[in-house]
Amino acid sequence: MIRVLGTVFAALLGLAFGSFLNVCLSRWPQDESVAAPRSHCRSCGRTLPWWENVPLLSWLALRGRCRSCKAWIGWRYPLVELAVGVLWAVAAWRSVSGALIPDASLATLYGSVMLCVGQMIFYWLLVALAFLDAENLWLPNWLTLPGAGLGFVCAVLSAILRSHSLGNDALEPVRVAVARAAIGSLLGMVACGGLILLIRWIFWLVRKQEGIGLGDAKLMAMLGAWLGLPGAMLAMFVGVMLGSVAALVLLALPRMRGRSDDGSWAMIKLPLGTFLSIGGVVSGLWGERILSAYLRLAGWS
Numbered sequence: 001m002i003r004v005l006g007t008v009f010a011a012l013l014g015l016a017f018g019s020f021l022n023v024c025l026s027r028w029p030q031d032e033s034v035a036a037p038r039s040h041c042r043s044c045g046r047t048l049p050w051w052e053n054v055p056l057l058s059w060l061a062l063r064g065r066c067r068s069c070k071a072w073i074g075w076r077y078p079l080v081e082l083a084v085g086v087l088w089a090v091a092a093w094r095s096v097s098g099a100l101i102p103d104a105s106l107a108t109l110y111g112s113v114m115l116c117v118g119q120m121i122f123y124w125l126l127v128a129l130a131f132l133d134a135e136n137l138w139l140p141n142w143l144t145l146p147g148a149g150l151g152f153v154c155a156v157l158s159a160i161l162r163s164h165s166l167g168n169d170a171l172e173p174v175r176v177a178v179a180r181a182a183i184g185s186l187l188g189m190v191a192c193g194g195l196i197l198l199i200r201w202i203f204w205l206v207r208k209q210e211g212i213g214l215g216d217a218k219l220m221a222m223l224g225a226w227l228g229l230p231g232a233m234l235a236m237f238v239g240v241m242l243g244s245v246a247a248l249v250l251l252a253l254p255r256m257r258g259r260s261d262d263g264s265w266a267m268i269k270l271p272l273g274t275f276l277s278i279g280g281v282v283s284g285l286w287g288e289r290i291l292s293a294y295l296r297l298a299g300w301s
């Protein structure tokens with residue numbers, strides 16, 4: 001019962017924070033304050049009453065258009081709200097099961113709640129980065145770098161919680177488990193960021209132009225800190241696959257072919273960060289299951 005209530009609460013909170021993220025996504029690129037003025041139509045400037053600001057419902061009721069000027073509000077609004085709502089619900093659903101061990105101490109409970117909040121921030125950041133890169137080809141440092149730091153803290157916290165919940169069944173002392181988690185997170189951060197820098201450098205040597213942005217390197221470092229090296233590699237694999245499919249689809253569309261200056265498809269600017277972020281969500285949600293299935297298939301375990 002607590003689990004269901006907690007999940008519903010997290011979903012509603014996620015819708016609200018998704019709604020706030022929409023304000024950020026519209027105003028950050030314009031360098032506007034997200035606090036003031038109050039929510040208004042981006043087209044006619046009319047300040048919105050509260051009932052035109054209800055996540056999802058208002059958009060559905062108004063069929064995605066401003067009530068007075070009929071300007072198209074866009075798909076991004078309901079999509080972002082839904083994405084954050086669903087991801088937060090899943091994060092809460094999974095965390096509550098861990099926190100409800102019969103003889104869990106108060107410290108374990110607090111730790112689980114903090115870890116759950118950390119994961120919610122992680123998913124919120126990934127949704128933000130996915131849409132910022134898609135709309136503006138922009139991955140701000142002030143999102144990716146603190147995101148990487150938070151990932152490191154949560155990796156350590158998660159290791160402490162795990163060894164406490166295992167108690168005397170734990171295979172190794174808490175100190176060793178924490179050190180292992182910290183090193184794993186740091187290694188993921190450095191290796192993933194470094195890999196993108198290496199690819200960027202090779203691309204530069206071959207084509208004498210920028211292929212991958214520095215923002216993508218920092219985003220991968222953030223994914224490495226959160227997911228560890230194997231999980232982040234999975235995220236990158238998923239992201240590159242999705243990006244390639246998107247590139248092929250664009251290539252197949254006749255009107256896209258004449259777009260670029262030299263007529264080559266390599267010039268089409270694809271938001272790699274968007275695909276990496278989606279890969280990060282996939283790996284965050286199902287990474288452990290996918291990786292263990294892969295290892296079984298490969299006969300390594």
Ligand SMILES: [Zn+2]
Pocket residue numbers: 041042043044045046066067068069070071
């Ligand atoms: Zn309007």
